[in-house]
Amino acid sequence: MRDCCGLLTLKNEPVPLKGITVQVKVQGFVADVCSTLSYENSESSPVEAVFVFPMEEDSSVYDFHAEIGGVKIQAEIREKQEARDTYDDALSSGQQAFLLEESDESRDVFRLSVGSLPAGQKASVCLSYVTELAVEADGALRYCLPAVLNPRYTPAGSESLTAPVSGASGGPVPYSLSFSAHLASPSGVAQVKSNCDLTPLEYLGDDKTQAQVSLSPGHMFDRDVELLVYYSHPHQPTAILEGGLASATPGSLMGDPLVMLSLYPEFPAAASTPQSSCGEFIFLVDRSGSMDCPMSSEKADPKRIQSARDTLLLLLKSLPLGCFFNIYGFGSHFEAFFPESVAYTQQTMDDALGKVKGMGADFGGTEILEPLKDIYSKACRPGHPRQLFVFTDGEVGNTKYVINEVKKHAGTHRCFTFGIGEGASTALIKGMARAGSGHPEFITGQDRMQPKVMQSLRFALQPAVSNIVLDWDVPAGLEVVPVSETPKVLFRGHRSILYAQLKGKFDESALGRASLQYSLGDEPHKTEISFKLQPDKHTGLTTHRLAARTLIRSLEEGGSVEGEGGDKVKERVVKISTEARVISTHTAFVAVNKDLNQAVQGPLIHRNIRPQMRMRSSKMLMQSCMMQSCSIPKIRVRGGGFGAPANFQPKAMRLGGASAAMPPMVMQQRCAQMSYCAVNKCDETGPELEKEDPVLTLISLQRADGSWELNESLVSVFEKTEQEAISKMPAEVSDRAVWATVLALLWLHGFRADLKEEWEFLAKKALSWVKAQAGASLKSCLEAGNSLLGSKVEPQTLSL
Template sequence: MATTCGLRTLKNEPGSTSLTTEAPAAQGGDVPYTLSLTMDIYSPSSIQSVESNCPLTPLEFVSQDKTQAKASLTSGHKFDRDVELLLYYSQPHLPTAILEAGRPAAESGSLMGDTVAMLTFYPEIQAEKSSLMTSSGEFIFLVDRSGSMDCPMEGNGGNQTRIGSARDTLVLLLKSLPLGCYFNIYGFGSEYESFFPESVEYTQTTMETALQKVKSMQADLGGTEILPPLQNIYSKPCLPSHPRQLFVFTDGEVGNTKDVIKLVKKHADTHRCFTFGIGEGASSALVNGMAEGGCGHPQFITGAERMQPKVMQSLQFALNPAAKDITVKWNIPAEVSVTPLSPPVNVLFNFKRVIQYFQLRAQSASSISGSVSLHYIVEDKAVENKININLQPKTDSSMLFHRLGARKAILALEEKVTEGDDKSVRERAIDLSIQSGVSSSYTAFIGVNTANKEPVQGPLQQRHIAARSLFGKCFSQRSFAHCGGYPLMGCQMMAPMACQMSLQSNFMNTSLINSSLELCDMGTYLTSLVLTPMEKHQDPLLELIDLQKADGSWDLQQSLASILGKQEEEVVKASPGKPELSSVWATVLAVLWLHGHKAESKDEWQFVATKAMAWIKAQSGFDLTEFVAAGNSFLGLQVKL
């Protein structure tokens, strides 16, 4: 009997019983099915290459202009991890429009019967580099300090923990902030605490105070409760002429995601919220929802990725001026009606893609010509991004863009229902869901017999699939008196999966009670792990940045000379200026070293260097060209500043 999946409205009645029955768990390769994945790729822009974290077959182009291609996962892939694809275009910032024809058999005027347009814009919102370092603002960093932040950054057990990476990132952020701004740092778990009672002005003194606290910061605040610190932050009035920028770091999820997002959205007029999901366990609903609700940008850091580049990209977004009065305007024949499927655009960032979906209805047009433009205002200057349209809608049996547009519309409608709109909004969401085959909060997939179109009878079967453990090891009973209130009696004797699952559910909200932990790798051996208050990193880039002062300068000292591979006496002797210009000489050398030895990490230190150059140019009594030439000669470099 052939089956397919259809959408039906389901009601959750109080006291209802489970619709599933237990089935034996699938063990290591013993499954009654195989899986494969083939990607058909088509784009209005030429495709340059496709990369993946999983092995792919060679990319096959199916059109001469390289706008259509095909790739597949190699045979034998076990689907034991997320499949990530990176698609590279020949012209990545080219605004594009794709029109997809409706289904011929669908009712005219319905979503699936009309044409759907997907528009992609890449707005250019830039500010002068010099103005970035004199920008005003209030920067608040909200950092998850729950127990799970002590897990390694990498899934394979890397050395640096998530809290360690967060500490390094906060050091970089504190060094990159512009003079004249205000800042504060919060840590949250089952409770929360802040470095300062109120946001403080960014000075050398406040920066040093914050750095001391950052370097001793631990994952010691229990569970993950983000709503109370947010309420505390929003209870404090915004500072005049200092727009609030909130940076949130978390590796988990919360039970009140909707309440958190609602609170962030309520204050979106006075702040922007930038979020960072750390590790595979970070809630995408929370991270994406807070960023979208707070007119910010979400980032996810997984596997061996470094946190710092993504955080600095968001700082770049935060320092750039905000776009206002954002609208999309159509210039097409009057007989074509346009219905938005996506919610209105409320935030734009420099060269950050904006995708919008629209339903187009035309009585007789076989092709649509005209233009569509994205309009906005930046620093009192009107900007227009225009796409010319002269396209015949393409037919695609998958109805991909219709379904993507439906998903956007359904999410927006569900949000309106949450905010208390009438029943017609809910009914519209259900109608779109059933039309498009995209699930919603009010519908679900069920098995349908393709022969008679009737639902498959009998209970569904639930099969347990072994999942990768977050820890990969379990902590022995001797290391803990309890774990989330449950004694770990005989943990070493438990079945591996049961032991891991018990730890995942109970360990996350429990603080460590010993500084030295014994680990058991499924009972095969014992080893010792000593937790130190601060992980000592040997990254010379972070060490150099740690030495920078709040105004952007460096003092001439042995710790700086060591990073440069020199002795302090050598550095002093090579200076082309007077002794009172030692800080200028040290700062020039530091900037040259960044350009000459850490060019591949420029996205991490760009603000550090920009602030340093602004400080250098504000000094007097020396020739910058002479200092740069002497510095290049001393360090064996050929850098132009």
Template sequence: MLNCCGLVSEENEPVPLKSISVQLQVKDHVVSVSSRQQYVNEEERPLEAVFVFPLPADAAVCHFSARIGEQEIVAELQDKQSARDQYDEAVSSGQQAFLLEESDESWDVFKLSVGCLSPGQNAVITIVYVMELSVQADDALRFCLPAVLNPRYTPAASSAGVPEVSSACVIPYTLSLSVDVNLSAGHRFDKDVELLLYYENTHHPTVVMEAGASEAQPGSLMGDPVLMISLYPEFPAVIMSSLASQGEFVFVVDRSGSMGSVMHHGKDAQMRIESARDTLLLLLKSLPMGCYFNIYGFGSHFESFFPQSVVYSEDTMEEALKRVKNMRADMGDTEILQPLNHIYSQPCHPDHPRQLFIFTDGEVWNTKEVLDLVKSHVYSHRCFSFGIGEGASTALITGMAREGSGHAQFITGTDRMQPKVMESLRFALQPAVDRFSVDWTLPEGVTVDMLSPPINNLFQGQRALIYAQLKGQSSGTTRAAVTLNYRLKDQPVTDQLQFTLKPKEDTGWTIHRLAARSVIRSLELEERAGGADAEAIRSRIVELSVQAGVSSVHTAFIGVNKDSKQTVKGPLLQRRVPVQSLFRQSAPGMRIQEPEPQTDPLLQLVSLQKASGCWELNTTLADVFGKTEDEVTNHRPAQVDGSVWATVLALIWLNTCRSDDQIEWQFVAMKAASWIRSQKRETFIHSFIHSFIHSAFSVS
């Protein structure tokens, strides 16, 4: 594991980051973020500082400037190598210079180099970025200001050029966040800041049109109007209750040393690996009979429970549960490509679509390579991803779900993993919106170029933002329309959206820049796929990045203070901003001692259920209910089998004692009800339930 890095004094004290101020402007489903960071050189010699920090994975950086005293330096976006050369030349000649560049390995990591700060000198850095707001399970739009970036594990052979990063929470600076509200003074930025926005008519599609820049060339992306279409389909209750009984489910669990840390720093916090074990219990009990499944654990190496996926049965489920109980965070560092390559190499089972559930705290170094692999298998594998704990890489977690047509979830703070994972399982078992098409009604002389990749599927809880560029001029009407066509469980759906070709002037160009970011990301994926046109693709990325003013892997922001009256003389101290590891790291093969957890009665009940969906009537089940075996047995009608009675009692307990946790036990309950129906005892049992609730099974 890499050591912590950062900007430190000779006494190992953190310097010079003093404050961060953040302002947000929300527009429909997107946001523009302006972040100001103040640095001070408190040392007695000139300083070169390197600050590695996180940004959201889908952020498009579109402005970078620095103020030194009264001097404002606005950086230009250039080819990355050219920008690096200019920076090195300026610093070596004693000029002040600033360089902001995106990591070659991960979209959510940026490196800021601050060159030639004189002793006692202040520098205020301003970074502006735009991004899409993600949709949450309750239809809220979520903005997250990352505070934590866990260290990325890097194999020794691949360490060159990978930034050493971690949490900035130990640095004693202040944070101000302005979104019509301000955080109190002294707020400690030791965890992500989240903002949830709720709109009316959340499932109603919308279209927003943004005028082009007047100084840009007509016909270019920035010179023409750009549209953003938001599609967030609503799934009726009948669709939500329609679950598939087939499929292959592969659960891939991070078992690196970082998974031995706690989920949060509050009271009674679980270890990450402990929460993963509990979640696997729920998943295994919730799978439908006759499907296929397997479980992988990975770290420096990987292992699978079975050589290949097996049919879900009582025997295979019990075997898997025994191995789940022994899972520990003891597999060293994190290498996720190996298990993914192995999974993708396995032949798929006909009529059983393969779906991956990947659990990790996001400490991988080769994010882009992982996403390329996931994308290349999207037509045969769907991917659900779960970021565990503060600092999980948004680029990795959201990227795997996006490229794998799945769903991403983040488990942070005091969030429980189980309800979020079971929500994703419901998505995996539900039909999807498919067969998308977009039709345009435009006046003569106006054409449209689609800037977003085509949509294959949308699942419940997913939202698509579609970008399009309008070209040409209309001499007549300014009215136009776009029609969205898709299918939801074999039912055709059509939405038509009206808009005008004369939008209000907008100097922010948020939508233009996000559209450019979408095109750039597609080009970067195409470039990494290889081919004879790689150099042409690279040139197109640089051209579009510079034209739109948004960052890319091949460009960087460079600013040089050429008006400075004096140069900085003497050797520079190079400092890196100190950061703190949020977990204790174990060596490969080391077993972390974990405390024996207190068993949740819900998980205890679920653990007793058979794969078919029934429970057995015994003392262990009675203990979950807080009853003796005699108390639950004496009220059993003589004509009712013990397993049928036990299953009825379990369903009653779930609905009366744990109704608030229904999302966690919904599938085990569905299996139980289905099993009772198969016993042809349903009508007889119903006659006993009401009286039983009010007598032998009273609950507080």
């Protein structure tokens, strides 16, 4: 049988998706995205196409329309069940209809239904959304066009958000992607990077404040499209004032002007360095079967579990003496390395490292809720603030329950999350970090996980910020009503985006001022910005839509997932959503072609979008099918038309595929027919082994107190023999560990300075140890070490 994917006909031919066009406008820290999907039904019967797609959790969908036969059909936003009933009624009467809805379980999964597309008919569906851009460790703004939707593991007895699709395999996709981006920043666009091939960056003026770039032809749709945008002055505070909608009610969110603040608190250098050895660090690591997959579709990419092991090695070596730690592995069940968190010593570190080396992706499903409850059931240690680090590929179905559990215990810990591999749930990763006042990171493709984890460790080791207050100074007669909550936690260099509504009359030539005040220890600090009270004419309603989404999210997360105050919350969410035309959990977009003069004739066939797949091994197939039921999508045939499902039940859909906002998805299925490794001929032998990373080798040899022993394993990293190293050791040095530690520091600074973000903490620990031990011999050690290694590291480089 020939390989096919996408929408399949009864003859196994791919229809109807023909092409996707994506246009992105990046203005400062916000992206406005318009995606158009083109369809053509070449069957002899009308078709209903239904498919699920991923979208960034922070996205605010504000427009949805379709065109059929030159007629534009504008969608209306309605309460979700009402929208479903409208869609159902339209199909039942033979009309053409479209339905776009957000999942009830996770904000980053959407479903699009294209109903009653007549035989031979062409149609296009256009979706627009705005989203805040995440800031990377190096200051880049990250925009991601998701191409991957992982099936979400759901505990027994619950409905699955995504599920396996049978009959698809890894052939080429039968449709095209056109992707272009327009970039604008007053501070200037410095450069753009991507994991995909791009056309050269084209500046639209000499000041380099605007530029454009496109995706090169031939993109294979096998990964997320990721743009990293670098501005000339990325950490400069900004304020954008946006006028209200003239047709909206004065005093409403949409009717009044809104201001968006982007603030970067800068801590004094002395306060931003790691302060002490206090802290309880708990590492929660996904060991489900999906962690055995590569980081991306690239054959040479390491497996996710291997990246997690390497990162745990670095974290354990970087912890300060005197802290406490523990490591949990979770899947269908969970295990802790120690019954309680243990003091960080040489012995406990060695015990933990031995167990880390044996960690595999062999725990079945992805049930994260139970280990979280176990962690929270244990009392915190006085004087040692708890820091939770979560590593997962994010294939979880009960997202809201997990986030709610973190939120209930936010007062006792901070939660830092890491989405590993393409398709990790942005709703889970961002939601847990937000609920736990931490920081989220995403690691895909050939990204090194270590620098991103080290940034979060820096955040965790920063001193606690207290007394956080946001003050406004505006002219008399003007009232500032906050839309977003004042931050509960601040990190050095971490951006905070805040929204506020301006009520009353004001002079547009006047100035407003916002200041974020906070305390570090006993020292007060302040970040402030002044702005003109003159609306920006180039933003449209971007700020209002993002503010509406922020308000909706805070309302939805305000109560428990069991529905406390649910009716009142839902009523207010629906009101804000419909007024702002921003989709929510409780609303959906529906469009009906009311200009159609006659009903669509013939039996209507239900079609699921089927994706190009990245398969799993047959062993994993057997394990997964025992954990989670596998079913084949049903083809529903009805005369004239038929209704949509009464509820959004992805189990009945078994969907994956091209999205309204992104290229076709690569569904990473549990119950697949072939394995990724079988396709790539690497199942038995594994990928070609690369030479072991010398930095990780050096890190693995460091002792808990920061020192190294002088032995053959260490000097082999320097490409020397043990005898060579001993012969060059200064005569006045009596402790060989001092000499070994100096050599390790010189090698890191002299030959691996490009990876300083990864080894900075363990080097500081080593330097502290060697200063206490070396005494007067330190100078001669540096000179002899540089001579042996061929390096030229100056004493000031080591802060000596």
